[in-house]
Amino acid sequence: MRAAATCAALVLGAIAVVAGVIPRLAGATPYTVLTSSMRPQLPPGSLVVVRPTDPRDLGVGDVVTYQVRSGDPTVVTHRIVGMKVGVGGEPIFITQGDANPAPDAEPVQAVQIRGRLWYAVPYVGRLNLLLGLDRTLVLRLIALALAAAACREFVLAARERRRAVPAGEAAGELHHV
Incomplete structure (x- = not known):
């Protein structure tokens, strides 16, 4: 049971790092792919992380x-297949x-x-969709679960150390050889 809890905590931690921590530190933005327009590389439910770039x-x-x-918050993730130059010299894709x-x-x-695709993780974006929650809330819940798991491990380790110490040593007695 303890190994399963540790494994689950590690998986949740890795997801939190991939989905939230790394993008924030790098100034990137995570999105969830909702359609199959980018199959097979980016199936629905993939987490895509994009970094801002000069067009x-x-x-x-x-x-x-x-x-x-x-100005519309709705976004699409697709591949550039052609380019033109606009009237003001700006690229058009x-x-x-x-x-x-x-x-x-x-x-x-x-x-x-x-932004340009930096990395993608298949199916990790489904967590946001399945839970129907704000991404920030999901990351906070994951962080809380990790903190609780860490506290539990520290308490269990402390109990094991107390059980392993002989009774005389626990009272402060030293044995010289």
Whole structure:
């Protein structure tokens, strides 16, 4: 039972680090893939972490997350399959989901780009969807569970040490050889 609890705590800790800690430290943003448009690389439920990037550094083949409309919080993660140059010299991107037969209907303006894919973890994003909770709350609950597991381990270890010490030594007696 103790090994299972330790294993579960380690898995939860790894998920918390991958889903929340690393992105925050790196200035990245985690998102959950909701559709199958990027199969097989990014199946639904994948956690994708994107880092902000200068749109001029993007190219064909890069996977990006972008706002559907500038200012709208709805985002899509697709691959850049073509590029154009806008009137002001800014890049305009043609995107397409890997599983989609044709490019997206609307080109993506540079201002809509939230970032380039940094890493993805299949199915980890499902935790947010299954729980129906805010990501911050989920991470706090994971941190609380890890802290509780650590406290439990410390208490169990202290009890084992007390049991292992002979009665005379526990009272402060020293034995010289």
